[in-house]
Amino acid sequence: MNENKEEVNQRQLRGAVIAAAAKLIRRKGAWIVPSQSNKGRYTVNLNAGNPTCTCPDHQTRGCKCKHIFAVEHVIEHRQNRDGSQTVTEAVRVTALKRTAYPQNWAAYNEAQTNEKRQFQILLRDLCAGIENPPHTKGRRPLPLSDAVFAVTFKIYSTFSGRRFISDLNDAQAKGYISQVPHFNSIFNYLESPVLGPILTDLIVQSSLPLKAVEEDFAVDSTGFTTARFVPWYDHKYGVTRQEHDWVKTHLMCGVKTNIVTAVEIHERDASDTKILPSLVATTAKNFKMEEISADKGYSSVNNTKVIASHGAIPFIAFKNSATGRRGGLWEKMYHFFQFNRPEFLAHYHKRSNVESTINMIKTKFRDHVRSKTDMAMKNEVLCKVLCHNICCLISAIYELGITPAFSGLGTEPVNQLADRNLLFTNAAAGR
Numbered sequence: 001m002n003e004n005k006e007e008v009n010q011r012q013l014r015g016a017v018i019a020a021a022a023k024l025i026r027r028k029g030a031w032i033v034p035s036q037s038n039k040g041r042y043t044v045n046l047n048a049g050n051p052t053c054t055c056p057d058h059q060t061r062g063c064k065c066k067h068i069f070a071v072e073h074v075i076e077h078r079q080n081r082d083g084s085q086t087v088t089e090a091v092r093v094t095a096l097k098r099t100a101y102p103q104n105w106a107a108y109n110e111a112q113t114n115e116k117r118q119f120q121i122l123l124r125d126l127c128a129g130i131e132n133p134p135h136t137k138g139r140r141p142l143p144l145s146d147a148v149f150a151v152t153f154k155i156y157s158t159f160s161g162r163r164f165i166s167d168l169n170d171a172q173a174k175g176y177i178s179q180v181p182h183f184n185s186i187f188n189y190l191e192s193p194v195l196g197p198i199l200t201d202l203i204v205q206s207s208l209p210l211k212a213v214e215e216d217f218a219v220d221s222t223g224f225t226t227a228r229f230v231p232w233y234d235h236k237y238g239v240t241r242q243e244h245d246w247v248k249t250h251l252m253c254g255v256k257t258n259i260v261t262a263v264e265i266h267e268r269d270a271s272d273t274k275i276l277p278s279l280v281a282t283t284a285k286n287f288k289m290e291e292i293s294a295d296k297g298y299s300s301v302n303n304t305k306v307i308a309s310h311g312a313i314p315f316i317a318f319k320n321s322a323t324g325r326r327g328g329l330w331e332k333m334y335h336f337f338q339f340n341r342p343e344f345l346a347h348y349h350k351r352s353n354v355e356s357t358i359n360m361i362k363t364k365f366r367d368h369v370r371s372k373t374d375m376a377m378k379n380e381v382l383c384k385v386l387c388h389n390i391c392c393l394i395s396a397i398y399e400l401g402i403t404p405a406f407s408g409l410g411t412e413p414v415n416q417l418a419d420r421n422l423l424f425t426n427a428a429a430g431r
Helices: 004-022 056-061 066-074 105-113 114-125 146-159 159-172 181-192 197-209 272-284 301-309 328-339 339-367 374-399 412-417 422-429
Strands: 025-027 030-034 041-045 075-079 084-090 216-234 237-256 261-267 293-295 315-316
Touching: 004 066, 030 066, 041 066, 041 216, 056 066, 056 339, 066 075, 105 114, 105 374, 114 146, 114 197, 114 374, 146 159, 146 181, 146 197, 146 374, 159 181, 181 374, 197 261, 197 374, 216 272, 216 339, 216 374, 237 272, 237 339, 237 374, 261 272, 261 374, 272 301, 293 339, 301 328, 315 328, 315 339, 328 339, 339 374
Parallel strands: 216 293, 293 315
Antiparallel strands: 025 030, 030 041, 075 084, 216 237, 237 261
16 A cells, blocks of 8 residues: 555654653563553554554554554564574654644634623524413413523533523623523423423534535544443453443534534434434535545445435445445445545545544533433533534634524424423422
């Protein structure tokens, strides 16, 4: 396989850094090499002329990875006259030159310093299209638009319910909401099953101002940890262990602005492969798609056909066991992957942007949820995604010069599901 010389040099440099900073262990003819991020270990076999590594980079590219270069850097075989070998340890350290990307600091600074003010304005405009359910009897409940505004703004603030009330008082003074709910009411609204479809619809609506910008998309899933623990049995050691439960979130985003165009939340062990078609269908309703990138977890003949049916090209990594015998577009993309891998990977690695999107959400709005019930945890994650989308819009306002306008928002899911008993029975007691 032909590789760019600069890419090879970069891997050699990274391998030198690993060799100098980490301990490589020789075990049963192979080498155990820690990852550069210290989050795992990989096995390197220096077979004559055909070294292999268990890392994803080598499995995907089929070329020498930084872990192989690390082993070669540490081990220098010197052939003596009597045929014996002397193994010497290399101690050279080479500075690693990282790729730098330009940053429009003036626009970035403007976006960050005005974000909280702009966030409330955009959130108010989004919530303005939400219709209230018919009121029949009893005390008039909090307007549905105010409830969604309060819940979403609370998640954005990352404050506790009590400390957040000061921000809501300021929002009311500026005319963004008509009433300030009790802090307990905010938690009650989060537990409503009506809130999920509303938030999902608002996430889609918040992505529409960037429909002229985004044409390439990436998909992935992630988990937000909860306060619950689930037991599991460790067969190797014969003991029962516990781990945090998580809320598994599947999302698709644009690779230029990191805007989320579709999101779904399913059970913790839901298959990624089966979720892709619905994410693609949701995005295709509002965006013209050119490419979709995904990792091996989404690799299937059906997903390839689904993506192609919406006019996009699927750049999905193939598993080691895959073959091109299924015919059609699957066979064409498989041979493209095998015989023109550098060009394939140039498109495939746009997938890195969905990992950046997930990291943006978790870094800014926490990688865990505070809610305790299943419904509240799901709605809390949806609020995090909506907050992320609004922040992406704010960046686009200053960097791309767009002017988001939300009018005629789709309220059909709200009208169908807004049964006041579902949303307000628990909240009425806390207001």
